[in-house]
Amino acid sequence: MTSVFGVPLPAILGQLMLGLVNGSFYALLSLGLAVIFGLLGVVNFAHGAFYMLGAFAAYVGLETFGMNYWCALALAPLAVGILGIVIERLLLRHLYQLDPLYGLLLTFGIALIAEGIMRGLFGASGKSYPVPDALRGGFNLGFMVLPIYRAWVIFASLAVCGATWFLIERTRLGSTLRAAGENAALVQAFGINVPLIVMMTYGAGVALAALAGVLAAPVVQVSPLMGSSIVIVVFAVVVIGGMGSILGAVVSGLVLGLIEGLTKVIYPEASNIVVFVIMAVVLMWRPTGLFGRESP
Amino acid sequence: MKARTRLYAALAILGLAAPWLGLYPVFVMKLLCFAMFACAFNLLLGYTKMLSFGHAAYFGASAYTTGWLVTAQGWGTIAGLLGGVAVSMLLGLAIGAIAVRRQGIYFAMITLALAQLVFFVCLQAPFTGGENGLQGIPRGSVLGIIDLGGDAAMYYFVLAAFAAVFVLIRRIVHSPFGQVLKAIRENEPRAISLGYQVDRYKLLAFVLSASLAGLAGSLKALVLGFVTLSDVSQATSGDVILMTLLGGSGTFLGPALGAIIVISLQEYLSDLVGAWVSVMIGAIFVVCVMTFRRGFIGEIERRLGRRV
Numbered sequence: 001m002t003s004v005f006g007v008p009l010p011a012i013l014g015q016l017m018l019g020l021v022n023g024s025f026y027a028l029l030s031l032g033l034a035v036i037f038g039l040l041g042v043v044n045f046a047h048g049a050f051y052m053l054g055a056f057a058a059y060v061g062l063e064t065f066g067m068n069y070w071c072a073l074a075l076a077p078l079a080v081g082i083l084g085i086v087i088e089r090l091l092l093r094h095l096y097q098l099d100p101l102y103g104l105l106l107t108f109g110i111a112l113i114a115e116g117i118m119r120g121l122f123g124a125s126g127k128s129y130p131v132p133d134a135l136r137g138g139f140n141l142g143f144m145v146l147p148i149y150r151a152w153v154i155f156a157s158l159a160v161c162g163a164t165w166f167l168i169e170r171t172r173l174g175s176t177l178r179a180a181g182e183n184a185a186l187v188q189a190f191g192i193n194v195p196l197i198v199m200m201t202y203g204a205g206v207a208l209a210a211l212a213g214v215l216a217a218p219v220v221q222v223s224p225l226m227g228s229s230i231v232i233v234v235f236a237v238v239v240i241g242g243m244g245s246i247l248g249a250v251v252s253g254l255v256l257g258l259i260e261g262l263t264k265v266i267y268p269e270a271s272n273i274v275v276f277v278i279m280a281v282v283l284m285w286r287p288t289g290l291f292g293r294e295s296p
Numbered sequence: 297m298k299a300r301t302r303l304y305a306a307l308a309i310l311g312l313a314a315p316w317l318g319l320y321p322v323f324v325m326k327l328l329c330f331a332m333f334a335c336a337f338n339l340l341l342g343y344t345k346m347l348s349f350g351h352a353a354y355f356g357a358s359a360y361t362t363g364w365l366v367t368a369q370g371w372g373t374i375a376g377l378l379g380g381v382a383v384s385m386l387l388g389l390a391i392g393a394i395a396v397r398r399q400g401i402y403f404a405m406i407t408l409a410l411a412q413l414v415f416f417v418c419l420q421a422p423f424t425g426g427e428n429g430l431q432g433i434p435r436g437s438v439l440g441i442i443d444l445g446g447d448a449a450m451y452y453f454v455l456a457a458f459a460a461v462f463v464l465i466r467r468i469v470h471s472p473f474g475q476v477l478k479a480i481r482e483n484e485p486r487a488i489s490l491g492y493q494v495d496r497y498k499l500l501a502f503v504l505s506a507s508l509a510g511l512a513g514s515l516k517a518l519v520l521g522f523v524t525l526s527d528v529s530q531a532t533s534g535d536v537i538l539m540t541l542l543g544g545s546g547t548f549l550g551p552a553l554g555a556i557i558v559i560s561l562q563e564y565l566s567d568l569v570g571a572w573v574s575v576m577i578g579a580i581f582v583v584c585v586m587t588f589r590r591g592f593i594g595e596i597e598r599r600l601g602r603r604v
Contacts, residue, residue, distance in 0.1 A: 109581025116575035276413035
């Protein structure tokens with residue numbers, strides 16, 4: 001059997017596949033962070049918490065109401081997005097005039113509250129969520145078996161990322177959004193309701209995080225702590241990619257997921273830290289990130 | 297006597313008398329260690345407006361180093377403390393050199409990510425005891441002269457260290473160096489245009505803050521006799537931010553007051569409500585950021601119209 005670094009090839013491909021799945025979650029999450037940051041100038045620390053809430057919404061939906069996966073995929077992001085809109089209305093809105101650090105601190109506090117509530121209600125241990133029937137099993141590619149669900153996660157994430165990119169970079173609504181990010185007062189003067197756009201954008205970014213959570217529910221353990229560990233990695237991804245760029249966020253998310261998967265094969269002890277090491281190296285070489293424009 | 301001198305004299309007497317006031321000495325020592333940690337953190341957030349989101353890295357790395365040196369290597373207490381501080385200083389230099397290249401939220405995210413790296417290293421390194429941490433760390437003695445095994449001796453040792461750090465931070469803030477830090481806080485582009493090498497000042501402030509945070513961590517390791525992963529965790533980094541914010545960032549007494557409030561709340565409520573403590577901490581965070589950005593001491597100073 002062929003092997004690389006003394007590891008059989010199917011095992012490597014399996015890890016790379018898993019890396020790509022994780023990379024899809026990083027891409028979806030950093031995409032949402034980039035969209036929110038682009039318009040609100042807020043680094044949403046609660047992003048990991050919304051991802052966790054999305055996964056829990058799917059889990060509770062199934063356990064309590066028998067809601068199937070496909071309904072969860074539509075309803076969980078909607079519910080979490082509405083929660084995001086409420087938070088934007090009640091709290092975040094009042095901080096736009098202040099130093100952006102306050103937005104980071106506020107969302108950090110919100111993340112603590114969300115995580116604490118879920119831990120109080122469900123305990124710290126992980127819950128498993130079944131893979132939906134239609135996506136069970138795998139394709140046999142000859143050299144490895146490709147689990148259908150993992151392929152679906154990668155496909156769905158790429159499709160959502162692509163659609164979001166198209167929406168923001170190529171449509172009229174997107175150009176309005178980007179203009180409002182550049183100069184809110186001027187866009188407002190054209191008769192566009194900027195506060196409404198800002199509110200909806202936060203809701204949409206948060207819904208993306210919840211969508212990633214639902215996609216992740218069958219492959220990871222659904223636990224209150226799943227968000228706080230991933231959000232720091234996603235921050236590193238965003239710093240590496242440069243926060244102003246949507247394409248940069250998606251590409252660096254996928255690539256770093258792959259690198260993380262590869263590290264699990266070659267040197268498993270370093271798989272937790274490889275993203276942070278890469279971030280440090282990139283910062284020494286290009287302080288603005290790989291795709292970043294001049295920092296604000 | 298000026299009011300400020302009277303206030304500090306009263307606090308000093310309170311500090312000296314604390315063991316006879318019926319307070320549990322180990323708990324008061326823990327408060328002092330976290331107060332020192334928050335004061336060190338305040339040097340960055342309060343006086344330079346650099347939000348380090350990963351200050352537990354220095355606190356914990358120094359605690360682990362001291363614990364390991366004293367337990368496994370048989371070093372003396374003072375040498376162990378200095379070894380821990382040296383490690384946190386070098387760590388602060390390495391991380392600071394990378395992080396000061398970016399400002400504001402980017403600085404926060406970079407320090408957070410690199411602190412997570414330190415966390416994983418502490419989780420997996422052979423000498424940290426992994427999930428169990430280090431236990432049974434002896435307090436030893438000060439250069440073989442004063443035995444620190446008893447709570448009273450240890451208390452005055454920690455109190456003296458806290459007082460020294462507090463005075464040092466006052467000196468730093470009031471020095472010409474501290475004035476430049478405040479200029480950076482108020483208007484960084486202007487400080488640059490005045491010819492200051494801003495990044496060097498920020499790096500030095502970062503290294504100083506990391507070293508003093510390390511000293512606090514090492515002292516805590518000696519006081520309690522153990523070090524755990526929670527000392528390097530992101531939760532501890534969040535706690536120190538909350539302490540500084542709640543007490544009043546950019547004030548001398550605020551961070552210490554904030555540390556006392558936060559640690560006392562955690563200590564007494566964790567038995568009562570368990571996991572819901574983090575909900576409460578989060579709620580205080582939200583209230584602080586929304587309506588109480590000056591913190592307790594900041595509000596008092598504003599009402600009095602002068603600094604304490």
